[in-house]
Amino acid sequence: MANFPDFKTKDEEIAFWESHDSADFWDEMEDIVVDVDLHHNLHHPRLVVLAYLPERCPRCSSELASVTIEYITNKDGQLSIIRDVPAWRCHDIGHEYILEETLDQIERLLSPEPGQPSHPFDMLQVPIFSLQTAS
Numbered sequence: 001m002a003n004f005p006d007f008k009t010k011d012e013e014i015a016f017w018e019s020h021d022s023a024d025f026w027d028e029m030e031d032i033v034v035d036v037d038l039h040h041n042l043h044h045p046r047l048v049v050l051a052y053l054p055e056r057c058p059r060c061s062s063e064l065a066s067v068t069i070e071y072i073t074n075k076d077g078q079l080s081i082i083r084d085v086p087a088w089r090c091h092d093i094g095h096e097y098i099l100e101e102t103l104d105q106i107e108r109l110l111s112p113e114p115g116q117p118s119h120p121f122d123m124l125q126v127p128i129f130s131l132q133t134a135s
């Protein structure tokens, strides 16, 4: 496994990666978690957002089927449910995907412009329990 140099300039770094395979340096790289999903789906925590729909599952290459899911999210203590969300699920393992444009629609519903109230079609009452106070 190779060592990569300390780059002095951004151009130097770009030139280096154009001529080297990053796979040769995996052992040296740090793991980072990038959370780009502002409204995490509690019901489908492993949902992956795609820019476009691939022909087969990007993770296991099995066939993708069109499904409809419920998107449940908790933002600042406010629980919201979005129904009829178009998604794709792979046949073999059940990997789930939604498109970026669908996530954009969800963002717009959950974070409307100031002065433009959201219009939920129904409201639910949610019971809340705690094991600390249960007897």
Ligand SMILES: [Zn+2]
Pocket: 057, 058, 059, 060, 061, 062, 090, 091, 092, 093, 094, 095
């Ligand atoms: Zn899959």
